Amino acid sequence: MEKVEGIVIRTQDYSETHKIVTLFTKERGKVGLIARGAKKPKSQMAALTQPFVYGVFLIQPSRNLGTLYQGDVTHSMRKMREDIIKTAYAAYLAELTDKVLENQAPDPFLFDQLLHTFERIENDDSPEIIAMIYELKIFEKGGFAPELRYCVNCGRDEGITHFSITEGGFLCSNCSYMDERAVMLNKSLFKILQAIRFVNVERIGKVTIKEENRKKLRQLLDAYYDHFGGFYLRSRKFLQQLDIFYDQS
Numbered sequence: 001m002e003k004v005e006g007i008v009i010r011t012q013d014y015s016e017t018h019k020i021v022t023l024f025t026k027e028r029g030k031v032g033l034i035a036r037g038a039k040k041p042k043s044q045m046a047a048l049t050q051p052f053v054y055g056v057f058l059i060q061p062s063r064n065l066g067t068l069y070q071g072d073v074t075h076s077m078r079k080m081r082e083d084i085i086k087t088a089y090a091a092y093l094a095e096l097t098d099k100v101l102e103n104q105a106p107d108p109f110l111f112d113q114l115l116h117t118f119e120r121i122e123n124d125d126s127p128e129i130i131a132m133i134y135e136l137k138i139f140e141k142g143g144f145a146p147e148l149r150y151c152v153n154c155g156r157d158e159g160i161t162h163f164s165i166t167e168g169g170f171l172c173s174n175c176s177y178m179d180e181r182a183v184m185l186n187k188s189l190f191k192i193l194q195a196i197r198f199v200n201v202e203r204i205g206k207v208t209i210k211e212e213n214r215k216k217l218r219q220l221l222d223a224y225y226d227h228f229g230g231f232y233l234r235s236r237k238f239l240q241q242l243d244i245f246y247d248q249s
Contacts, residue, residue: 033068080122091235
């Protein structure tokens with residue numbers, strides 16, 4: 001048996017009393033585990049296997065499905081789960097992480113970024129930009145992050161004017177002809193894109209962004225993921241519907 005630091009990124013029912021839990025652990029990466037008795041309300045496992053819980057877990061790993069024996073909750077993320085919008089963002093990031101990560105391939109940096117992201121989402125009033133920072137790190141882990149340092153065609157890092165979905169990143173004024181549908185960037189949007197692409201979650205302060213830029217940024221990342229992502233994510237669909245609902249209310 002091993003003691004690991006982990007975050008619950010997925011759960012599913014397994015028989016009348018058990019659950020299958022997917023942990024993103026710092027030491028072993030993503031692992032799947034049977035949590036026996038986790039569906040019993042009075043079981044310690046019930047609290048330990050709630051979505052997004054961060055804690056220390058005693059596990060017996062296996063090549064396929066291991067066993068979760070016990071653990072201690074370090075941060076329950078309860079406040080985040082009690083907010084429908086924050087829960088939606090957390091569910092999307094957890095599902096995206098689950099889809100991109102290979103089993104038992106440790107990535108301590110990404111683990112820390114997800115933990116910091118959940119903690120910030122729980123305590124911030126506007127979680128969307130924080131979620132985008134981690135989202136782009138997952139794009140990088142999956143091998144499909146946009147190029148946001150220089151023009152994808154000529155390599156210039158000056159005179160950037162457009163973002164191209166099909167070309168996979170920035171285009172300068174000389175190369176914008178390559179994509180007639182490329183989106184023209186204002187200075188603020190250009191700086192925000194670069195910042196959220198390369199900053200670590202724990203190093204960013206309070207974020208304020210104009211509503212117009214927020215919507216444009218979300219549209220760009222959604223269109224980019226549709227073009228390159230490849231995974232169907234139920235939580236992403238719900239998040240988009242939720243955004244539409246609140247825009248109309």
